[in-house]
Amino acid sequence: MHFMTALKAAWQQRNSLLCVGLDPDPAKFPAHLASRPQAIFEFCRDIVDATADLACAFKPQIAYFAARRAEDQLEALIEHIHTHHPAVPVILDAKRGDIGSTAEQYAVEAFERFRADAITVNPYMGRDSVEPYLAYGDKGVILLCRTSNPGGSDLQFLDVGAPGRQERLYERVARLVAEEWNASGNCGLVVGATFPAEIARVRELTGEVPLLVPGIGAQGGDIAATVQAGRTMDGCGLMINSSRAILYAGQGEDFAAAARRVAQDTRDAINACR
Amino acid sequence: MHFMTALKAAWQQRNSLLCVGLDPDPAKFPAHLASRPQAIFEFCRDIVDATADLACAFKPQIAYFAARRAEDQLEALIEHIHTHHPAVPVILDAKRGDIGSTAEQYAVEAFERFRADAITVNPYMGRDSVEPYLAYGDKGVILLCRTSNPGGSDLQFLDVGAPGRQERLYERVARLVAEEWNASGNCGLVVGATFPAEIARVRELTGEVPLLVPGIGAQGGDIAATVQAGRTMDGCGLMINSSRAILYAGQGEDFAAAARRVAQDTRDAINACR
Numbered sequence: 001m002h003f004m005t006a007l008k009a010a011w012q013q014r015n016s017l018l019c020v021g022l023d024p025d026p027a028k029f030p031a032h033l034a035s036r037p038q039a040i041f042e043f044c045r046d047i048v049d050a051t052a053d054l055a056c057a058f059k060p061q062i063a064y065f066a067a068r069r070a071e072d073q074l075e076a077l078i079e080h081i082h083t084h085h086p087a088v089p090v091i092l093d094a095k096r097g098d099i100g101s102t103a104e105q106y107a108v109e110a111f112e113r114f115r116a117d118a119i120t121v122n123p124y125m126g127r128d129s130v131e132p133y134l135a136y137g138d139k140g141v142i143l144l145c146r147t148s149n150p151g152g153s154d155l156q157f158l159d160v161g162a163p164g165r166q167e168r169l170y171e172r173v174a175r176l177v178a179e180e181w182n183a184s185g186n187c188g189l190v191v192g193a194t195f196p197a198e199i200a201r202v203r204e205l206t207g208e209v210p211l212l213v214p215g216i217g218a219q220g221g222d223i224a225a226t227v228q229a230g231r232t233m234d235g236c237g238l239m240i241n242s243s244r245a246i247l248y249a250g251q252g253e254d255f256a257a258a259a260r261r262v263a264q265d266t267r268d269a270i271n272a273c274r
Numbered sequence: 275m276h277f278m279t280a281l282k283a284a285w286q287q288r289n290s291l292l293c294v295g296l297d298p299d300p301a302k303f304p305a306h307l308a309s310r311p312q313a314i315f316e317f318c319r320d321i322v323d324a325t326a327d328l329a330c331a332f333k334p335q336i337a338y339f340a341a342r343r344a345e346d347q348l349e350a351l352i353e354h355i356h357t358h359h360p361a362v363p364v365i366l367d368a369k370r371g372d373i374g375s376t377a378e379q380y381a382v383e384a385f386e387r388f389r390a391d392a393i394t395v396n397p398y399m400g401r402d403s404v405e406p407y408l409a410y411g412d413k414g415v416i417l418l419c420r421t422s423n424p425g426g427s428d429l430q431f432l433d434v435g436a437p438g439r440q441e442r443l444y445e446r447v448a449r450l451v452a453e454e455w456n457a458s459g460n461c462g463l464v465v466g467a468t469f470p471a472e473i474a475r476v477r478e479l480t481g482e483v484p485l486l487v488p489g490i491g492a493q494g495g496d497i498a499a500t501v502q503a504g505r506t507m508d509g510c511g512l513m514i515n516s517s518r519a520i521l522y523a524g525q526g527e528d529f530a531a532a533a534r535r536v537a538q539d540t541r542d543a544i545n546a547c548r
Contacts, residue, residue, distance in 0.1 A: 099488075105340070151401035
């Protein structure tokens with residue numbers, strides 16, 4: 001199924017704009033998992049099973065798997081999601097960016113090896129670095145635009161406009177996506193919850209393009225401001241990501257139940273603002 | 275050993291500015307390797323052994339390994355280089371870029387799991403996305419600046435200067451690195467051979483910062499123009515990368531010998547211009 005079709009169905013059927021980020025850090029796992037050889041998979045699987053009916057998407061962050069030689073556990077996790085929760089699309093958070101011939105390899109990694117439904121991509125190298133992902137057609141390609149971290153302003157907030165017409169770099173990225181790269185309707189954009197005014201600006205520039213919004217929860221972004229700035233006319237259009245606040249809500253054997261409670265509260269808090 | 279110390283020693287002792295890029299594509303391998311389970315490792319190992327005395331660095335591109343579930347072969351390859359050619363530093367071409375907590379995981383992947391001496395990093399997310407790599411101190415951090423691909427101009431060539439003072443985005447990246455991020459002297463920059471005037475500009479902005487220059491060979495960049503634009507006072511300062519032209523110089527069982535001939539010709543062509 002096309003990523004956008006799956007995402008829209010998940011928004012509606014689950015009544016949720018919540019994206020559950022899967023950033024598994026074994027140092028933060030409950031003690032009973034610590035010595036298990038497949039701890040990363042088991043931890044994420046239990047989180048997934050406890051939150052799947054509350055989520056419009058899952059977003060595993062590949063660095064947490066790669067740092068621990070656990071690509072096989074990432075494969076198993078995505079396979080588990082497709083098998084047991086087929087209505088929830090998987091966004092591989094990889095933020096790749098390279099020349100076309102190399103981007104083709106990264107696209108194989110994301111879409112064929114890991115079987116992700118969408119991938120995050122860095123726009124710094126421009127159009128031909130994005131095309132190999134777009135070429136898959138039914139996969140989502142979510143471009144970094146305005147990121148939620150402090151250093152995000154170093155480049156993204158620079159004025160690249162013609163004389164007398166201010167345009168920030170992140171606005172140019174949004175415009176490139178809306179006017180050129182999204183010709184097949186499979187693009188999204190990453191805009192941090194820490195910058196609601198910029199979420200509103202990106203929404204204004206991009207029409208109905210889905211926005212992946214990290215930065216609520218541990219990073220301190222405001223839910224109400226995010227929803228008001230980023231929702232589309234039908235009250236959707238957003239994948240509001242929470243990772244650490246959900247994953248590490250509990251420290252005991254009931255960690256998945258604790259995660260579910262936070263996920264439910266977060267989904268409801270989002271829905272209260274739609 | 276500090277990456278910069280190793281790189282300077284390799285430039286001098288090997289009399290070479292040639293970086294051999296390792297982008298192993300099994301579809302282009304000699305027929306006798308095709309069915310071997312460790313073909314990627316064996317192909318790269320033979321290229322490495324045939325060219326190590328001609329190279330100032332090796333640059334494996336991780337996407338080619340990741341697309342084929344061959345991270346174990348990448349580990350074995352880097353281990354092989356460290357064991358048999360310890361004087362040649364290894365640059366992991368990964369172009370990572372993420373928030374600080376995720377960048378810490380990518381740094382573990384590159385420097386602890388794969389034991390690379392340096393990594394390529396994307397600057398789009400700004401300073402805190404680069405700091406976890408810089409924190410290793412003895413490792414090299416090579417930031418994308420002006421890339422060799424056609425889409426490189428989409429963002430990198432935008433004017434971000436104050437009114438009346440043109441400054442391209444790639445120039446701002448070079449300046450950020452030279453003035454801020456390189457405080458510990460472990461940064462480098464990627465500048466494509468397809469843009470000699472911009473190599474010269476980056477050299478002007480960054481003093482002695484080493485430049486990793488892709489784009490000669492298959493991508494058509496000019497060696498003489500690259501060397502003249504980018505060399506430092508002592509005739510070094512450059513890691514001029516060639517991947518495909520060396521790797522796929524031969525198609526038979528003597529592919530490594532063919533690769534060596536092209537590597538030697540390329541090194542000599544570079545040296546003739548220093």
